[in-house]
Amino acid sequence: MGKCSALMIFLSSSLLLVLQTLHVVNAVKCFGNSFNGNSSTFAQNRQKLFPTLADKVIINDGFYNASLGQDPDKVYALVSCARGYDQDACYNCVQSLTQNTLTDCRSRRDSFIWGGNDDVTCLVRSSNQSTFGSVQLKPPVVWPSPDTIESSKNITLFKQQWEEMVNRTLEAATKAEGSSVLKYYKAEKAGFTEFPDVYMLMQCTPDLSSRDCKQCLGDCVMYFRKDYMGRKGGMASLPSCYFRWDLYSFHNAFDNVTRVPAPPPRPHAQEKESCITVKKGKSIGYGGIIAIVVVFTFINLLVFIGFIKVYARRGKLNNVGSAEYSDSDGQFMLRFDLGMIVMATDDFSSENTLGQGGFGTVYKGTFPNGQEVAVKRLTKGSGQGDMEFKNEVSLLTRLQHKNLVKLLGFCNEGDEEILVYEFVPNSSLDHFIFDEDKRSLLTWEVRFRIIEGIARGLLYLHEDSQLKIIHRDLKASNILLDAEMNPKVADFGTARLFDSDETRAETKRIAGTRGYMAPEYLNHGQISAKSDVYSFGVMLLEMISGERNNSFEGEGLAAFAWKRWVEGKPEIIIDPFLIENPRNEIIKLIQIGLLCVQENSTKRPTMSSVIIWLGSETIIIPLPKAPAFTWIRSQSESGAMSLSDDVFTELSCR
Structure with a gap:
């Protein structure tokens, strides 16, 4: 095995920047006067008003202006969805953005957020003063693409055509x-x-005049052009308008748009003079022939030199360990050289082992530039085949969220299949919540933050990302914790990709972990977002109790918690470490957990509802119904089938 080249080190250190994609869904801008948190009258008015906005904007054809309360704590809200929106997409978009505002702007009176996905672009704006009918030109939010246009491109021509498209x-x-x-x-x-293909979208709130709209969009373009011209796409928004462009279709609205072809090239006078014209019936003179031969020879010489340099560099990389970019379905990933990974993990030394999973071992690795990574080496013949490996690579390179683990790259040399992730120092959640010594480190505040972060990661997968993903194996061992104990959902090898308008599917093979699987999925192979909601509910109850799902009188945590709930004694399941914490708040989360594990999947909440409940102290939460089924004792004890933590895999990459 050789040493890594300087090029490999550079690529590894800049990897996160390369893999980052433009994601503008959660860009909440908080500004204006401050107030004293959730206890203030303004905050209470906002918490009452915001949950009503999603329904109201649908009833009012995509635009709604509302207010609640008395001055100086009166809340004004403005909500909008773009033309041609899907009603369900609009509703979910507004629900998500209102919750983002409640969470991220806990002490600011003014806020705005533009967000959405392929189906809709929506706006949620709030203030303690009416802004209806007046253009709001501050503050700006600008998100550029991390990628720049290659230096080989004609930047002058690009800027000219870009400005024409803007106008x-x-x-x-x-x-x-x-x-x-x-x-x-x-x-x-x-x-x-x-x-x-270049795609561009502009939108203003409809309460403006045409003149105000033009001024607002012009300012958005100016903010982007000033600092980020030359990037491969980006977004700029103000409270009254939104501008985005990119080199790929980021919205379904483009499906029905006629493409404007590129204008013909504009030849310069000098180029016209140097052109060689051949007229019919005439032969080219000796001077013309000599010129063609010289130019042709010169071009071939340049190509030959280029090939020599490429092969020389490739040979050097192959000798010392290489990292090269691989393009799959338009997504850039980093392919790591096996020698580089062997060196980083000290030949997969047992001293670097971080954990053992159902399909392989995870090692800590350190690249020559000091970057720490987690290396998952899939077990040969484990049953997790090429499709599962490709599934995780193809999905995670297109998903970017702070509560999802980052896939940095992969290696598939020979019979080795290896995934390289960001290194998360605090291992997985199960190492804390089920450990008698470490569980005391999980204070109520930390547990609540973990629960909320997992919920946000699932909401992104189900509703906010460009892809619609059902995880299918959500459990404590698949939740990683960073240095600040923030959660990151991991292990997407068995995840299922849904079409944007698909809500449920069926499969003949089951993927996931028994005890966390929803009954309709385990018994009938029915997959939906509510399958993940069920798993989340089980895990939430584990976080509150500090016990594994199968630890409660042989019947399962959900059934045990339900019995205590019916008896009026839900506090029995609360972890003794949490006894001195706010009882009502903990019981509220028990109620949410029981709602998530209800037998009827249609009665389970969406993750957007869960997040709203977690962030509100005033919203009335529904009462739960009975959970799906009780835990069955192992075969050695009762003769029944054991519902252990065995994992079954099935991949469907649609």
């Missing part, structure tokens, strides 16, 4: 179409000379 989109977006509440909106698709 065209701006003019179309600011034309008021009657009294429609969904005016001031335009999606544009164009071809550039050096980029086959």
Whole structure:
């Protein structure tokens, strides 16, 4: 095994930047006067008003303006969904953004957030002063793509065509179409000379005048152009308008948009003079022939030199351990050289072992530049085949969220299949919550933050990401904890990719861990987001009790908790370490956990509802029904089937 080259070190250290994708769903901007947290009258008014907005914006055709309370604590809210929105997508988008605001702007009176996914772009804006009908031009939020346009491109030509597209989109977006509440909106698709497709979207709130809308969008373009011209896409938004462009279709609105072709190249006078023209019936003179031969020879010489350099560098990389980019379905991933991984893990030394899973061992690795990583080496012949390996690689490279583990790259040389993740120093949640000594480190505040973070990660998978993902194996051992004990959902080898309009599917093979599987999934192979909600409910009850699911009188934690709930003694399941903490708040989470494990999947809440309940002290939470089923004792004790933590795999990458 050779040593790593300087190029490999550079690529490894800059890996996170390369794999990052533009994600603008959760960019909440909090500003204005402050107030004293959730106990203030303003906060209470906002908590009452926000849960009503998602329903109201649907009833009012995609735009709704509301207020609640008395001055100076009166809350004004404005909500909007873009033209052509799907009602369910609009509802979920507004629900998510209102919760983000409640969570991230706990002490600021003014806020705005633009977000959404392929189906919808929506806005949630709030203040203690009415902003209806007046353009709001501060503060800006700008998110550039991390990738820059290659230096080989004609930047001057790109800027010229980009500005032409901006002007065209701006003019179309600011034309008021009657009294429609969904005016001031335009999606544009164009071809550039050096980029086959460029996508651009502009939108204003419909309460503005056409002049105000044009000013607002012009400012958005200015903010982006000033600092980030030359990036491969980006977003700029203000409280009154939104601008985004990219080199891929980020919204379904582009499906029905006619592409504007690239304009023909504009030849310069010098180029015209140097052109060689061949007229019919005439032969080329000796001077023309000599010129062609010289140019052709020169070009071939340059190509030959280029090939020599490429092969020389490739040979050098192969000798010392290489890292190269691999493009799969348009997504950039880093392919690690096996020699580099062997060196980083000290030949997979047992001293570097972080954990043992159902399909392989996880090792700690350190690259020559000091970057620490977690290396998952899949067990040969484990049953987790090529499809599962490709599933995790293809999904995680397109998912970016603070509560999801980051996949840095992979290696599939020979019969080795290896995944390289960010290193998370505090291992997995099960090492804390089920350990008598370490569990005391999980204070109520820490446990609540972990529960809320897991919920946010699931909400992103189910509703907010460009992909719709069902995890299918959510449990404490698949939740990693970073240095600040923030949770990161991990292990997507058995995750299921859904179409954007798909809500439920069926499979003949089961993937996941018994005890955490929803009954409709375990018994009938029915998969939906509510399958993950069930698993989340089991895990939430484990977090409160500090005990494993199978530790309660042989019947399962959900059944045990339900019996105590019916008896009016839910506090019996609370971890003794939490006895002195707020009892009512803990019991509220027991109630949420029981709602998540109800037998009827349609009665289980969505993760957006769970997050709203977690963040509210005033919303009335429904009463739960009986859980799905009770735990069955192992075969050695009762003769029945054992519902142990055995893992079964099945992949469907749609």
